[in-house]
Amino acid sequence: MKKIFLLVLFISSQLFAQIDKVEPPFWYAGMHNPEVQIMFYGKDIAQYEVAVSNAIIIKNVQKTENPNYIFVTIDTKNIQAQDFVFSFSKNKKVTFTKKYSLKQRRQNAALRKSYDASDMIYLVMSDRFANGNPNNDSDKSVIEKADRKNPGGRHGGDIEGMIQNLDYIQELGATALWPTPLCEDNDKRYSYHTYGQSDVYKIDPRFGTNEEYLKLSSELHKRNMKLIMDYVTNHWGSEHWMMKDLPTYDWLHQFPGYAQTNYKMTTQFDKNASDIDAKMCMDGWFVKSMPDLNQSNPLLLNYLIQNAIWWIEYADLDGFRVDTYSYNDKVGIAKWTKAITDEYPYFNIVGEVWMHNQAQMAFWQKDSKIGAIENYNSYLPSVMDFTLQDAAGTVFNEDEANWEKGMIKFYENFTNDFLYPNPNSIMTFVENHDTNRLNTIYKNDFKKYQMAMALIATVRGIPQLYYGSEIGMNGDKSKGDSEIRKDFPGGWKGDANNAFLKSGRTEEQQKFFDFTSKLFTWRKTNEAVHFGKMKHYVPENNIYVYFRYTDNKSIMVIMNNNVNSQSLKTSRFQESIQNNTSGKEIISGKSIDLKSDILIEGKSVLILELN
Structure with missing residues (x-):
């Protein structure tokens, strides 16, 4: 009869102390910050004392005003990827356990x-x-x-x-x-x-x-x-x-x-x-x-x-x-x-x-x-x-x-x-x-x-x-x-x-x-538009001109915000055009002469790779 009573008590304690949530659900070995705070959630879980296997160190156990939570911080420094076990005890007797995993990180994960x-x-x-x-x-x-x-x-x-x-x-x-x-x-x-x-x-x-x-x-x-x-x-x-x-x-x-x-x-x-x-x-x-x-x-x-x-x-x-x-x-x-x-x-x-x-x-x-x-x-x-x-x-x-x-x-x-x-x-x-x-x-x-x-x-x-x-x-x-x-x-x-x-x-x-x-x-x-410098010119006649450039590449962008076509004098932009004599327009593929005025349609843009 006593054995039956203890068995019923054990089963009821298992149900009573069921863990509903563990977050994070697992963690990773070899992190820059070796400490991880694991949240366990379950009915009245805070009444239990927590221990962990495999010589892993518990740094802190924090309980809150809500008895259904317990936050356990462990130190994973120098711990290899592995499974280990948390045990939850009451009156110095283990009532239930929970397996937890430290997983292997991808190679060079920190340097992505x-x-x-x-x-x-x-x-x-x-x-x-x-x-x-x-x-x-x-x-x-x-x-x-x-x-x-x-x-x-x-x-x-x-x-x-x-x-x-x-x-x-x-x-x-x-x-x-x-x-x-x-x-x-x-x-x-x-x-x-x-x-x-x-x-x-x-x-x-x-x-x-x-x-x-x-x-x-x-x-x-x-x-x-x-x-x-x-x-x-x-x-x-x-x-x-x-x-x-x-x-x-x-x-x-x-x-x-x-x-x-x-x-x-x-x-x-x-x-x-x-x-x-x-x-x-x-x-x-x-x-x-x-x-x-x-x-x-x-x-x-x-x-x-x-x-x-x-x-x-x-x-x-x-x-x-x-x-x-x-x-x-x-x-x-x-x-x-x-x-x-x-x-x-x-x-x-x-x-x-x-x-x-x-x-x-x-x-x-x-x-x-x-x-x-x-x-x-x-x-x-x-x-x-x-x-x-x-x-x-x-x-x-x-x-x-x-x-x-x-x-x-x-x-x-x-x-x-x-x-x-x-x-x-x-x-x-x-x-x-x-x-x-x-x-x-x-x-x-x-x-x-x-x-x-x-x-x-x-x-x-x-x-x-x-x-x-x-x-x-x-x-x-x-x-x-x-x-x-x-x-x-x-x-x-x-x-x-x-x-x-x-x-x-x-x-x-x-x-x-x-x-x-x-x-x-x-x-x-085009590396010039990725990390190149920018030089732009005060808009005149509702036309905006700017350049993106590196030591090796340069692009010229001309935006005509007028309804009608406009003729753009290139001499003003000589400090950016420098020795380039032409530019390839990247959408049409046409070559644009930079030594002469450029005719640009109304409400349009030219993107020129300078040659």
């Missing part, structure tokens, strides 16, 4: 080369690009099911759709892929954008599996292309599993509960800002369905650092784009960024700093002299050039120039490059998944599209192309976000128009595609 100015990034809205596997459109483990008729619903785009169309992306001249977030978002509706994540260690089953994400990375690398993860540090979704049982009250910013951000990012560095305004920017929630994470909580911050590093190692990632970077606690996000770049010295991270002033954006770039005034360094390698995007959305409709309109806007944008510690590491773009479509702004005017693409292809920085622009896709944001995130034609079985194939494109789509492909394929081969 990230994306830079030699790359062109192709941004896809993951749910709207291509449905490669219709069988995963809906899944019983998540709430929202596929409904392509609903503009704001799940449409079925997935990882397999990206893999099946990598040849298309490569043909465009892209060298890096940025999909919008792929981790699970279990919101009841509008989950398709996946910025309200519910499990940051798991790919959303409607996109595929963790293994399929790893396959995407591998397939890109076979093509010498790169994978950029869209990472979210500022918030999770309201359906994140932790929201049901927070590790600590201050895991989130609580007021208590919800209060919305004031969106005033300038309060992060404004000397005159009130404390309450600064607090409401950093601590307020982006929207009610996205609880705001408290990066000043060391447990939460370390959780985010380790999650990011885990994905880099697991999926062999080549870079991050970080959503709403400047809404984070600025001290916490700097620690997060530094921890990752300490681990991976050449890893690029571009932060979304959606501001409209170069000095304010430059504040956020690594080693900023502006940030240094406030004794602040974000350690963020790259920011997004929103001021250039602002200008690109109006300039090509400004046919008559003055002190404030026309090509002078581009010129003035680049005059402020001195503010950036590293202007070559700025992401340039004319649209993305949150802005009006360029082709809507300019009513699918092909010449204006050519000028915009030529600009981001030839100025300093890292160009980013938004999916569908290259076939003339348009969308008016004022009608809702779904308008700027339409399904790519041909991404779904039965689509009448398959723009992934030359045979399926309309004449108009092919015109846009051919130009884009030729431009960015050429860009891959």
Whole structure:
């Protein structure tokens, strides 16, 4: 009878102490920072004492006000890849155990080369690009099911759709892929954008599996292309599993509960800002369905650092784009960024700093002299050039120039490059998944599209192309976000128009595609537009001329923003033309005589490789 009682007691203790979550689920040997903090989650797990096998040292055990969590930090210095066992004891008796793995890293994992100015990034809205596997459109483990008729619903785009169309992306001249977030978002509706994540260690089953994400990375690398993860540090979704049982009250910013951000990012560095305004920017929630994470909580911050590093190692990632970077606690996000770049010295991270002033954006770039005034360094390698995007959305409709309109806007944008510690590491773009479509702004005017693409292809920085622009896709944001995130034609079985194939494109789509492909394929081969210096000339008569050059190569870009053709005297540019007598126009292939005046059509651009 006593044996039966003990057996029942043992079984009940096993059920009582079941571990529901272990995060990170495994780790890697040989990391720069040898300490890893492992979170165990299960009913009343904090009542147990923890030990570990194989002579591994436990540096710290931290329990919180929630008895369902325990955070165990171990030291993996000089520990080889292996499995070992955590034991959980009560009254000096082991009640249950849990195996944990340290895995072998890829060779030279810490020295991985990230994306830079030699790359062109192709941004896809993951749910709207291509449905490669219709069988995963809906899944019983998540709430929202596929409904392509609903503009704001799940449409079925997935990882397999990206893999099946990598040849298309490569043909465009892209060298890096940025999909919008792929981790699970279990919101009841509008989950398709996946910025309200519910499990940051798991790919959303409607996109595929963790293994399929790893396959995407591998397939890109076979093509010498790169994978950029869209990472979210500022918030999770309201359906994140932790929201049901927070590790600590201050895991989130609580007021208590919800209060919305004031969106005033300038309060992060404004000397005159009130404390309450600064607090409401950093601590307020982006929207009610996205609880705001408290990066000043060391447990939460370390959780985010380790999650990011885990994905880099697991999926062999080549870079991050970080959503709403400047809404984070600025001290916490700097620690997060530094921890990752300490681990991976050449890893690029571009932060979304959606501001409209170069000095304010430059504040956020690594080693900023502006940030240094406030004794602040974000350690963020790259920011997004929103001021250039602002200008690109109006300039090509400004046919008559003055002190404030026309090509002078581009010129003035680049005059402020001195503010950036590293202007070559700025992401340039004319649209993305949150802005009006360029082709809507300019009513699918092909010449204006050519000028915009030529600009981001030839100025300093890292160009980013938004999916569908290259076939003339348009969308008016004022009608809702779904308008700027339409399904790519041909991404779904039965689509009448398959723009992934030359045979399926309309004449108009092919015109846009051919130009884009030729431009960015050429860009891959020209070092002058990757890391060359820039020299530009004050626009005259709404014509902007600039040069990109190295010791060995030089290109000349001429943009005529007038409606009519213009004759350009080359003598003014002699200091940049130097001994070159002609230039090859990279789209038409024509040779242009640099000793004579150049005739350039209205609303057009010439990109000349100088000979």
